[in-house]
Amino acid sequence: MSTLKVAVLSAGLLLAGGALADDAGQALAGKSGCLACHSVDKKIIGPAYKDVAAKYKDQADAEDKLVAKVKAGGAGVWGNMPMPANPKVADADLHTIVKWVLSH
Numbered sequence: 001m002s003t004l005k006v007a008v009l010s011a012g013l014l015l016a017g018g019a020l021a022d023d024a025g026q027a028l029a030g031k032s033g034c035l036a037c038h039s040v041d042k043k044i045i046g047p048a049y050k051d052v053a054a055k056y057k058d059q060a061d062a063e064d065k066l067v068a069k070v071k072a073g074g075a076g077v078w079g080n081m082p083m084p085a086n087p088k089v090a091d092a093d094l095h096t097i098v099k100w101v102l103s104h
Contacts (some may be wrong), residue, residue: 025100028093032086040104048076053104062102067094 005034029035037045069077071094073085086094 022100022103025096025103027098029100032089033096037083042079045081046083049101050104053102056102063095064096065100066098067084067091070094070098 002104029038038047038049040049042048043051053063056061056066070086071089071091072087073083075082089097
């Protein structure tokens with residue numbers, strides 16, 4: 001196989017893998033109830049995911065910080081409406097969801 005074909009195939013697999021990760025994050029967000037209060041591009045009750053991603057884009061510890069915040073719940077960062085705790089969502093699922101949120 002030529003080098004060009006390998007490069008094109010590799011790029012396609014990387015893009016497909018990213019799409020699968022996006023699909024998994026979105027599916028888990030829906031299954032976990034996140035999309036009842038959040039959307040990708042507009043504020044509902046909680047902030048839009050694009051706004052969350054923009055706020056945390058330069059923070060190296062953003063993923064771990066947000067996983068902890070989603071798990072414990074909280075209030076005051078985006079307004080007075082508290083976000084309920086999500087202790088029953090598995091840590092691996094929370095990481096997948098948060099990675100998806102931060103990808104916006």
